[in-house]
Amino acid sequence: MTSKDERQSRSRRAGAASGVAGGGTAEASRPPSARRSRRAFDRDEALDSALKEFWTHGYEATSIASLTKAMGINPPSLYAAFGDKRQLFDEVVQLYQQRAYRSTPSADGHDARTAIHATLRQLAADYTDPRHPPGCLIITAATNCGPDAQDVKTKLRALREEAKEAIAARIRQDVEARRLPPDTDAEGLASFYSTVIQGMSQQATDGASRDVLEGVADSAMLVWPGARD
Numbered sequence: 001m002t003s004k005d006e007r008q009s010r011s012r013r014a015g016a017a018s019g020v021a022g023g024g025t026a027e028a029s030r031p032p033s034a035r036r037s038r039r040a041f042d043r044d045e046a047l048d049s050a051l052k053e054f055w056t057h058g059y060e061a062t063s064i065a066s067l068t069k070a071m072g073i074n075p076p077s078l079y080a081a082f083g084d085k086r087q088l089f090d091e092v093v094q095l096y097q098q099r100a101y102r103s104t105p106s107a108d109g110h111d112a113r114t115a116i117h118a119t120l121r122q123l124a125a126d127y128t129d130p131r132h133p134p135g136c137l138i139i140t141a142a143t144n145c146g147p148d149a150q151d152v153k154t155k156l157r158a159l160r161e162e163a164k165e166a167i168a169a170r171i172r173q174d175v176e177a178r179r180l181p182p183d184t185d186a187e188g189l190a191s192f193y194s195t196v197i198q199g200m201s202q203q204a205t206d207g208a209s210r211d212v213l214e215g216v217a218d219s220a221m222l223v224w225p226g227a228r229d
Helices: 004-021 025-029 032-039 043-057 064-071 075-082 085-098 112-127 147-176 186-205 210-223
Strands: none
Touching: 043 064, 043 075, 043 085, 064 075, 064 085, 075 085, 085 147, 112 147, 112 186, 112 210, 147 186, 186 210
16 A cells, blocks of 8 residues: 555656656746846946957957857847847947046146146056056947948047047137147147047057056157247
């Protein structure tokens, strides 16, 4: 005669076998909320990983496969959370701009020369900081973009032009305040310092040290009006 304990043991084994046959296992018995939590991810951490991926490889060379691997998610999760690759890149650029990677002089009480010099030296530190990829995302991310990514090039070019105009505006303030001669070419100086910034970014990606770039920053100030007087 079969005991009660034996009948219960057989019942448990049969239930387990039924779950395997139906593709279930323990996961199937979990409530939907528990199953959803296993697929959740930290959005901020994922976005930070995407930033590093785009920053390292550029927009065109960064694939969905490399992004999902770096972010630790699958493609459906990426599309659900961020939209497509282009939309994700827009968020990455916003995150980059929110952080301390500055290419424009601060609008504090310093004169334009002091502010621009401080900006260049700060960029020398930022561009070579080992905690993130070298150089500037906004300068390098669209370097090798093809015809299908012209909007990315246009977007980043516009951001660089905004930075250049901010430098020019800072110089014009000093002209108006008579700290610079009235014939100072603010746009020309701004173009020069924008070129220096882009060159510093490229030098950083080529392996230049912070000391080297700080030397570039110091040398760049020798062209300032009156610097050699």
